[in-house]
Amino acid sequence: MAQPSKVETLAPPITRQYVRQLQRRNRMENLGRGWYKFSRNPLSILGAATVLLVTLLAIFAPWIAPHPEHAAPFTNFAHAHLPPSLEYPFGTDEIGRDILSRVIFGFRLSLWMGVVVLALVVPVGVVLGLIAGYAQGTRLDTIIMRLTDVFLAVPPLILALAIASVLEPNLTNSMVAVSLMWWPWYTRLVYGLASTLRNEFFVSSAETMGASTSHILFRELLPNMISPIFTKMSLDMGWVIIIGSMLSFVGLGVQEPTPALGTMVAKGARFLPDQWWVSIFPALAIVAVVLGFNLLGDGLRDLFAGEEV
Amino acid sequence: MSAPPRLLEVKDLSVHFKVYSGVLKVLDGVNFSVDAGEKVGLVGETGCGKTTTMKAILRILPHPPAIVPKGEILFKGEDILRMKPDQMRRVRGPGISMVFQDPTAALNPVFTIGEQVGPVIRYSSPENRGLSRRQIRQKALVPLQEVALADPERLLDAYPIQLSGGMRQRVCIGMALATNPELLIADEPGTSLDVTIQDQVIRLLGELVERKRTSVILITHSLGVVREMTDRVYVMYAGNMVEVAPTPRLFANPLHPYTRGLMEAVPKLTGGGMAMGIPGRLPSYQHPPPGCRFHTRCPHVMPVCRREKPPLFRVEAGHEVACFLYGPEVERHSSELAA
Amino acid sequence: MRLLAFLARRIYQSVFVLLGLSILIFIIARILPGDPARTALGARAPEWVVERLREDMHLNDSVPVQYVYWLRGALGGDFGDSLVTRRDVANDILEFFPASFELVLLAGIISGVAGIGLGTLSARHKDTWVDNIVRILSYMGVVTPAFVFAIMLLLIFGLALNWLPAIGRLSDGVPAPPTFTGLMTVDALLAGQLATFWDALKHLIMPAVALSLGALSQEARITRATMADNLSKDYIATARSLGIPERIVMGRFLLKPSLIPTVSILGLDFAGTFSNAFLVELIFNWPGLSRYGMNAMLRKDLNAISAVILVLGVIFITVNIVVDLVVGGLDPRIRLRAARTE
Numbered sequence: 006m007a008q009p010s011k012v013e014t015l016a017p018p019i020t021r022q023y024v025r026q027l028q029r030r031n032r033m034e035n036l037g038r039g040w041y042k043f044s045r046n047p048l049s050i051l052g053a054a055t056v057l058l059v060t061l062l063a064i065f066a067p068w069i070a071p072h073p074e075h076a077a078p079f080t081n082f083a084h085a086h087l088p089p090s091l092e093y094p095f096g097t098d099e100i101g102r103d104i105l106s107r108v109i110f111g112f113r114l115s116l117w118m119g120v121v122v123l124a125l126v127v128p129v130g131v132v133l134g135l136i137a138g139y140a141q142g143t144r145l146d147t148i149i150m151r152l153t154d155v156f157l158a159v160p161p162l163i164l165a166l167a168i169a170s171v172l173e174p175n176l177t178n179s180m181v182a183v184s185l186m187w188w189p190w191y192t193r194l195v196y197g198l199a200s201t202l203r204n205e206f207f208v209s210s211a212e213t214m215g216a217s218t219s220h221i222l223f224r225e226l227l228p229n230m231i232s233p234i235f236t237k238m239s240l241d242m243g244w245v246i247i248i249g250s251m252l253s254f255v256g257l258g259v260q261e262p263t264p265a266l267g268t269m270v271a272k273g274a275r276f277l278p279d280q281w282w283v284s285i286f287p288a289l290a291i292v293a294v295v296l297g298f299n300l301l302g303d304g305l306r307d308l309f310a311g312e313e314v
Numbered sequence: 315m316s317a318p319p320r321l322l323e324v325k326d327l328s329v330h331f332k333v334y335s336g337v338l339k340v341l342d343g344v345n346f347s348v349d350a351g352e353k354v355g356l357v358g359e360t361g362c363g364k365t366t367t368m369k370a371i372l373r374i375l376p377h378p379p380a381i382v383p384k385g386e387i388l389f390k391g392e393d394i395l396r397m398k399p400d401q402m403r404r405v406r407g408p409g410i411s412m413v414f415q416d417p418t419a420a421l422n423p424v425f426t427i428g429e430q431v432g433p434v435i436r437y438s439s440p441e442n443r444g445l446s447r448r449q450i451r452q453k454a455l456v457p458l459q460e461v462a463l464a465d466p467e468r469l470l471d472a473y474p475i476q477l478s479g480g481m482r483q484r485v486c487i488g489m490a491l492a493t494n495p496e497l498l499i500a501d502e503p504g505t506s507l508d509v510t511i512q513d514q515v516i517r518l519l520g521e522l523v524e525r526k527r528t529s530v531i532l533i534t535h536s537l538g539v540v541r542e543m544t545d546r547v548y549v550m551y552a553g554n555m556v557e558v559a560p561t562p563r564l565f566a567n568p569l570h571p572y573t574r575g576l577m578e579a580v581p582k583l584t585g586g587g588m589a590m591g592i593p594g595r596l597p598s599y600q601h602p603p604p605g606c607r608f609h610t611r612c613p614h615v616m617p618v619c620r621r622e623k624p625p626l627f628r629v630e631a632g633h634e635v636a637c638f639l640y641g642p643e644v645e646r647h648s649s650e651l652a653a
Numbered sequence: 654m655r656l657l658a659f660l661a662r663r664i665y666q667s668v669f670v671l672l673g674l675s676i677l678i679f680i681i682a683r684i685l686p687g688d689p690a691r692t693a694l695g696a697r698a699p700e701w702v703v704e705r706l707r708e709d710m711h712l713n714d715s716v717p718v719q720y721v722y723w724l725r726g727a728l729g730g731d732f733g734d735s736l737v738t739r740r741d742v743a744n745d746i747l748e749f750f751p752a753s754f755e756l757v758l759l760a761g762i763i764s765g766v767a768g769i770g771l772g773t774l775s776a777r778h779k780d781t782w783v784d785n786i787v788r789i790l791s792y793m794g795v796v797t798p799a800f801v802f803a804i805m806l807l808l809i810f811g812l813a814l815n816w817l818p819a820i821g822r823l824s825d826g827v828p829a830p831p832t833f834t835g836l837m838t839v840d841a842l843l844a845g846q847l848a849t850f851w852d853a854l855k856h857l858i859m860p861a862v863a864l865s866l867g868a869l870s871q872e873a874r875i876t877r878a879t880m881a882d883n884l885s886k887d888y889i890a891t892a893r894s895l896g897i898p899e900r901i902v903m904g905r906f907l908l909k910p911s912l913i914p915t916v917s918i919l920g921l922d923f924a925g926t927f928s929n930a931f932l933v934e935l936i937f938n939w940p941g942l943s944r945y946g947m948n949a950m951l952r953k954d955l956n957a958i959s960a961v962i963l964v965l966g967v968i969f970i971t972v973n974i975v976v977d978l979v980v981g982g983l984d985p986r987i988r989l990r991a992a993r994t995e
Contacts, residue, residue: 156677257951278808414891
């Protein structure tokens with residue numbers, strides 16, 4: 006004889022709250038598994054370690070750098086153009102400043118720029134992308150996406166250079182320039198995700214229950230996009246640093262004597278090959294920090310890859 | 315007396331996959347055979363190694379992860395595993411061909427049907443190699459017509475994405491039979507399709523195979539299909555063949571506990587009661603249980619099952635089981651019968 | 654027919670985008686405080702001359718009106734005069750464009766051929782030492798900015814080893830070949846001047862290689878990943894199991910679908926290459942559009958900046974349309990899906 010089904014008495018009622026609990030637990034499990042995968046991949050750990058190191062150097066620069074005063078106006082012609090040694094591990098430049106200290110302060114600048122630019126760009130880009138994606142097919146969608154097309158019509162660096170060139174060359178303006186050319190990438194990314202997700206059932210069920218638009222955008226759609234956005238952000242740090250160094254390479258970023266990695270590479274290029282250290286060490290520093298962020302970003306992408314929407 | 319070699323004989327085949335975290339011992343001494351003109355069924359749950367065995371036979375396993383530590387695969391007496399590339403070329407296609415499980419994945423999305431069927435025909439026999447493109451195109455119409463596809467002329471210029479699932483499945487069957495193989499391997503034909511279409515496809519396959527007198531290995535997890543279409547059935551579990559019997563005998567008298575479990579898992583219209591599943595899951599291939607790989611789920615497990623791997627015991631003509639339940643007592647019984 | 658409809662739609666969209674871009678540039682250019690007329694004429698010019706120039710440049714009119722004047726001129730090919738070279742900007746662009754084109758073209762060819770080639774090699778020998786080396790090198794290629802490559806190449810081959818010249822397109826004393834295409838290497842070959850060809854090539858190779866490395870690495874990575882993925886796909890197994898020879902399976906049935914993702918990013922890669930050209934041209938003193946534009950930006954030569962950006966915008970949009978066409982040609986799914994939704 007068939008037994009009476011015990012199924013109904015064991016399962017809790019399927020409420021939205023319960024579903025969300027399950028989602029949260031599922032996500033935690035996936036993150037746990039992902040973290041395990043992440044920690045076993047030596048490259049991701051290397052990336053994370055590099056980023057951590059650079060961040061610490063940047064934050065504690067005035068205390069860690071052996072000659073912090075060299076990041077400010079300073080000259081010491083007696084010690085100019087010294088090759089790498091114990092006192093000056095990266096050598097000195099043409100007016101006697103310690104390159105290692107300047108590189109450390111350069112990190113500070115690069116990271117600061119990356120943080121500010123992303124802090125500006127991500128909210129704006131994501132919100133626009135959410136709105137456009139949710140309003141897919143309407144006029145609003147077209148307007149927003151045409152706007153991103155306009156900004157993306159020119160190769161990104163060139164736009165940043167153009168904007169930076171019409172403004173006074175300083176840190177703030179270079180951040181403005183990079184931000185103005187960066188935001189469309191986030192809008193594009195989020196637009197693609199949102200316009201796919203908006204057709205899922207959980208959105209239409211929220212709509213029928215009378216949820217407000219902002220609820221749908223931020224409490225339904227957005228949480229499902231956290232992983233790709235996050236991955237992009239960590240990879241972008243590297244790219245923003247590169248663009249920033251390209252701007253300062255041509256002289257459109259911060260001005261002397263504030264140390265910027267790109268500027269140091271450019272100015273030092275004059276002294277190749279004899280005093281190669283003036284240009285090469287800052288160049289290697291750029292590569293190192295970008296490599297770190299890229300490895301970290303790749304590791305994060307693998308971590309989140311375990312999570313299926 | 316030396317009998318002519320069987321069409322296909324797989325002897326004690328083992329296949330391991332080397333992965334990041336270790337080695338997956340997927341196939342563990344598989345024994346399997348097909349005679350000319352036979353239709354052999356292969357039944358087992360997803361993941362038990364059916365497709366791996368077939369891929370091993372055709373030697374299309376991905377070679378960095380896959381290793382074949384031991385075993386022989388004899389096709390008409392010659393060991394496939396030791397064949398040179400030019401010998402293999404004669405086996406794949408005109409000797410053995412395969413219809414894959416998912417017709418959508420089995421067709422290259424960026425080439426037209428004609429561009430995919432054409433080379434199959436061209437390289438299936440030496441006479442075809444020298445033919446012009448137009449001649450090959452004419453020949454390519456034949457397999458499409460055989461699988462009852464409407465308007466084959468237009469189909470040759472269509473892309474897979476333009477075809478329905480059922481049409482794609484027919485194309486795959488047509489391609490596989492276009493080489494006039496002696497042995498056709500059909501891996502779960504129609505599984506990804508609508509049940510009615512699946513039925514059509516299986517019937518079509520049956521007709522074609524009858525007509526061309528091709529031997530078939532039919533892989534499926536549907537017992538109904540097996541019952542209708544095959545002469546002999548193998549039951550596979552976790553990389554081992556656990557039972558083999560002529561089809562009517564298997565259904566009349568399933569011996570292995572796993573086979574029994576499978577039969578009972580099918581809901582029946584008559585007889586009442588609920589269908590019972592088999593509790594537990596497939597064992598890990600990386601750390602398979604010692605002894606019989608089924609013993610963790612077996613309702614009749616005995617101490618010996620946990621220690622030793624059961625060989626295939628002959629219970630009656632053509633009916634063998636890999637289970638200690640049918641061990642020495644059964645052998646004593648059949649030797650008494652013979653005496 | 655569908656092709657024409659697709660082209661027509663893209664061009665229609667592009668017009669709007671270019672219009673928007675021109676407005677954007679214009680707004681940016683006019684943000685700059687200061688007096689372009691005064692800057693052009695210098696501090697010592699008399700006020701009435703400056704005022705005349707202001708009238709001419711429509712600087713006293715409202716911004717939208719200025720835009721209309723500028724747009725009308727631009728459509729007719731007149732971008733005004735450069736404040737730096739004092740010549741017609743349109744002429745300047747025509748003069749400097751071929752040098753950049755030669756550079757970017759060679760860089761593109763190198764990165765395409767070598768990128769796809771290395772990616773294929775890597776996938777074919779997956780997980781062997783060949784694969785690992787290519788993967789490491791291509792990763793480094795992605796994270797290293799082009800100007801760092803340029804400086805390294807300059808250091809090693811130009812200065813330390815002194816194998817290759819470091820400046821310009823031709824050595825001093827070597828006359829330029831007659832102009833057929835503007836590409837010095839091609840022109841020299843066409844004119845039969847082999848020595849000139851060699852010299853031009855030697856000057857071209859370092860900047861082109863430096864420029865190509867970023868895109869090369871990107872393309873190698875994507876090709877490798879796609880090929881490695883596709884190798885285990887069922888359609889490859891089907892082709893093999895039906896007796897098709899291995900070289901046809903690899904060379905035709907694996908190659909075509911694997912190229913699609915790589916080609917899709919060619920547009921972005923091209924943008925990246927052009928961006929990097931800005932700095933590489935500076936480093937190697939290459940007389941190209943990028944250097945011209947760069948100088949314009951540093952000297953705040955508004956007419957030149959606007960013109961260069963607009964020209965680059967047109968080029969970039971065209972390249973994107975071409976890339977989309979090629980991808981559509983390779984992948985029927987895109988063509989057919991697009992037709993269905995239109």
